[in-house]
Amino acid sequence: MSRTIGIYAHHHGSGHIHRCREIQRELRALGYDAVLLSTDPRADVVLPDDSGGGPEPTARATLHYAPYGNAGLRQRFAAIAGWIAAADPAAFFVDVSVEVAAFVRLTGVPVATIAMPGVRDDAPHQLAYRQADAIVAAWPSWVGLPRHLRPHAARVHAVGGISRLTRASTERDPSHVLVMAGNGGSTWDEGDWEAVQRACPGHRFTFLTGGSRVDDPTELLSGAGVAVIAGGQNSIADVAATGTPAVVLPQPRPYAEQAASARVLEEAGLAVVAEEFPPARQWPELLQRAGELRADWSRWETFGAARRAAEAIAGVARGAGGPATAVLSLADAGRARHLANQVSLLPPGVEHITAALSAPAELARAVPGSRVVAAPSRNLAAARNRAAREALDRGAEVLVFLDADCVASGELLTLYAEALARHPDAVVAGPVTYMEPGELRTTDPAPHPARPNPPAGTTEAAEDYNLFWSLSFAVTAATWRRIAEAFGGFDEGYTGYGGEDTDFARNLEKHGIDLRWVGGAHAFHQWHPVSSPPWEHLDDILANAAYFRSKWGQWPMEGWLREFEKAGAIALVDGTWQRTG
Template identity: 70%
Template sequence: MIGIYAHHHGSGHIQRCRQIQRQLAELGEESVILSTSEGADVVIADDGIDDAARPHGRAMTAGGTLHYAPYGNAGLRHRLAAIAEWVAANDPKAFYVDVSVEVGAFVRLMGVPVATLAMPGLRDDAPHQLAYTQADAIIAAWPSWVKLPDHLAAHASRVHAVGGISRLRPLVGAQRDPNHVVVMAGKGGSTWGPEDWDAVEQACPGYRFTYLAGENRVDDPTELLSTAGVVVTAGGQNSIADIAVTGAPAILLPQPRPFIEQKLNARQIAGAGLAVVAESFPAPAEWPGLLERAAALGADWLRWETEGAALRAAEVIAGAANGASTSTIAIISLADASRAGHLTHQVNLKPEGTQHITVALADADVLRKAVPKSHVVAGERNLAAARNLGARTAIERGAEILIFLDADCVASNELVNHYVEALAARPESVVSGPVTYMKPGELRTVAPDPHPARPNPAPGHLEKAADYNLFWSLSFAMRAQTWQRIEAQFGGFDTGFAGYGGEDTDFARNLAAHGVELYWVGGAHAFHQHHPVSSPPWEHLDDILANTAYFHSKWGDYPMGGWLEQFAADGAIELIDATWQRTGTP
């Protein structure tokens, strides 16, 4: 069973839901529509209130986190109670919400996977972002070529552009009357009135006008839209989809709607050359020219991708119902007692729904007491060997996604989600996110300011690595199968690197050499806790010399070049016979 919620404003939401419901049935999925709209399978209480009684501020929006949660609204309580009762009785596999931030969040809180609709308009506000973040899938009822709006960029991997969804079907053999104008007004209301059209008709002699509004509205406008010389309508999604199905020359008059939905929708149409758009009602004298322009436009409405759109939407919802992500995720870290304080922050701030594994470079008993919520395994003081052990341990414990996080790092709340989505998009790759270095005494998981030496794509974006040398081991992730393939191909991290440095650059070189793609993941932020460092790290000089020599023997060049140059400038080392050697004590 799949639940469907249809918003009650206008008729477009429930019409779209009916089309999707029919296609779900074709896929063998039973579904039920809940809505205040008449004709829903389950009619729930109306939560509307008079404008005069509408509360403001926190009393309406819960501090800007929701759109509509007015204090004291009995209808809202009855409405949500009915939804909860239906969910409890039917145990749905998923719930498609078209549309409501509040219903989506409410259903998700009941442990049900949610799919939602991305409406046109400017929806970068916190409530919409909450809805998109919580959704397992986001259906966009526009064609695949439409540029993804900026406010959906962080959710790009879950957005499915299915095309315009219409209840109409093409009328084969229809002939257009070039002098017939059909004016179609949706149930959401319009800013024009009969007197406006009286003046237009007077300015357009020779044209015949038919009005589909109010009592003149028809259940099936297919024939009228298929034979009209020009159709005039607002800028709603369903009206545009109906025009696309019937291939009608069109003039769009976008109406004022929340989040400037129709205005931005119409601009997209105009930019694609599919219709003439007037953002305000044109003067009567302008109409003859507008009608001629629309008729001559020759728009290719097939580009709106309406054929099969409802089925594609149903497939997305069915996918959310049957394939909700339940991957077991492990965060793997390496530490000894000197990092116990930082490690406790990492473990206790990690996102829920993850297991944590600590490989003890030493002091395993101390770490078990410091981080009882982490599975601590005793390793050896070799970073490469410890990472290999951590990966094997995670896989033995059932992990399907491995996230390696330096002991000094804490994860942002979005790190795990962005890594999971990146690996869903690029399952055979290694992915790595940006790291912010914090000041002494600072601890946070928000307001990232990433290190400038590494890529920092926009949230939700993946950038294929051009330079594998930029890989660092502070924060990266992969699927368990990828690790097993890596281990089979080149053994994972090379344990020939002893002590400090070089093993992560070597690992990246091996990724490139064996055709494993590396991607930088926008939004997967980690935050590095401050600790005293020396630059260059004199305490690791001997390890660095040994490891750079070993690296050179494998790859023919030297890693950590900046540090080597600083050591040389201070007289500690010198390049002799193409080998860095100690020449003194600084």
């Protein structure tokens, strides 16, 4: 395995490259040859500048910066591609660029990217987050996940604020005010600060702005009574690392990122925040409040943050690709067209296994994209168990059971795999949308209201196992083996149609196996004619209902049984449902 990891640092400001250097140092300590690429001249590999601009930079809102006719842009990506071809990296960390992340991923290299605060629900940001194998969030673990990251929660690693600084032994001077401004511009000017200094005669001010910036502000931050900073991630991490009381003046930045970070600090009681530059007369009280705040900056979790980020990136280098997944279905030749749609809409390379309820050779010809195995009988439970055994024999690590009438959304397999990575001992299930006649789609879900539908990227523990539906669910190979050993999988005592999935759920609950609902893992059920109640399955339903009651002491499928009774087809005789004629 390659021990090289690429790191891309955005060149605006110095925060990105400082953060990346810290992560690079920790990756090297983990034994990786980490190489920093950036337009910044301090990079290990200096990339061509692409700042010339040009028309149509957003590619119709699908990207952030890809203008037509920009020679620097072409040279830049050519340089990145050349480095990848020569270095063969095991992974690539991007801080931060949608275009670089997507380009690197297109070369077949696993990507980790940085999470950014603010409003990042636009299509380009979501593209970068969806493609990433890991998302490093440089804020503490207790910070609530922003809405734009919730669909990707399973891959977010909140590592804490990343700073290159540590607290110096300098004695703190309560009267010393250190003013730090980033390179992105500020809403204050020299005249504003002249008025503030006149209003605060008991304080002395040091300005690290423009040409007065220093390479290492450790001593100044460690000795200042109060630091006045904008709301950039690196400035926050630096005052946290040095434990410096702070006044935060969030500046207008793309995607309102500083305003979002400042709100977190204010709500946590870590800093005094002013959304606009306060009038000079308010500054004495503002500085006093900040100095007396006694904020516990250890809560920003800067200690070890760069190492935690490096470990997340190294995890991508070690384990990219995800578990081997098999999609399992059961069908007869009458469902061949529905099954063919299911197979054709799966991502390329996903193994598909069909347990044929009858005519396996005919079904194999009709659906060549599936590995068709003969089920022992037309017994649905036996067919599912047969498909599972075949998947295990072929090395599958995740088993996704999908009814032959269903097609998977583009996110179903990924979200099931992520849910099982977090809950490997559980059975996980997603919502199902019923389509109209002639419809075939994998987007715009309208889930059946009888089943839970959590927010995308989240899971919920099931409170009612009776809501389990065998139309769409997934397990790890290890959990299926546990199920097979504990109660045999689906109970093959059920014949034909009905009851076996409710029985399966009862066994899950009885044997302490978690059932979890997975948000966003949508399946879409293709239309086919049905009868309600299902008259064609009446005898199966009667036999299976009696078998279920013998095991669990209750009648299943009571709604159907009552409808059959109302129609005069069955009656409850001596505690048993029987045909009336």
